[in-house]
Amino acid sequence: MSLVPAFEIGIWNAWILTLFMFLTYIPGQLINKEAMNKINENWISEEVSRTEKLLANLTHVLIIPLTIIYSVFLPLKLGTAWLYVGIPIYFIGLIMNLMVGINIATIPFDKQPITKGVYRFSRHPAYFGGFLIFLGIGIACASWVFLLLAVAWIVMWQIAVSGEERSLLKRYGDSYREYMNRTPRWIGIPKS
Secondary structure, eight states, X not given: OOSSOOOOOOTTBTHHHHHHHHHTTHHHHHHOHHHHHHHHHHHTSTTSOHHHHHHHHHIIIIIHXXXXXXXXXXXXXXXXXXXXXXXXXXXXXXXXXXXXXXXXXXOOOSSSOOOSGGGXXXXXXXXXXXXXXXXXXXXXXXXXXXXXXXXXXXXXHHHHHHHHHHHHHHHHTHHHHHHHHHSOSSTTSOOO
């Protein structure tokens, strides 16, 4: 990993991995638009503070565009240990986000929160999956800039999801509180 980031346009750059990341969002976005509207309603609730909304929006208007643009110029470290360590982490995040999309597309959650599928293991698997994707790309490209973006992503969501959870508590009441008591916020991090 070098201090000065590499900038090369090429076929074997991180854009390939970034493209597949966006393809995992298609099932939830296209198949169940009503569910996506309900998810977005959580963020306009009065339970979500201005700071939490700002951080959530910054991930979409700052971090995601930066990763897309930077991935075009960021070569993969083909044939190195960086690639062999980063790609499995990337694929775990990719599969997690694909499962989230399938859960959102197939599970109605009008009266109940989504608690099946990958949501049994984490209350926010899409955000954690995004973190793993960015982390995996950063490692596969040996890019400290991409790793920094991954850390910024998860830190922003760690703060912002508190507001989303308050909104979900208001919407679903005791069923969501029960879900919060048995399911950790992030996979692998025990509940406090």
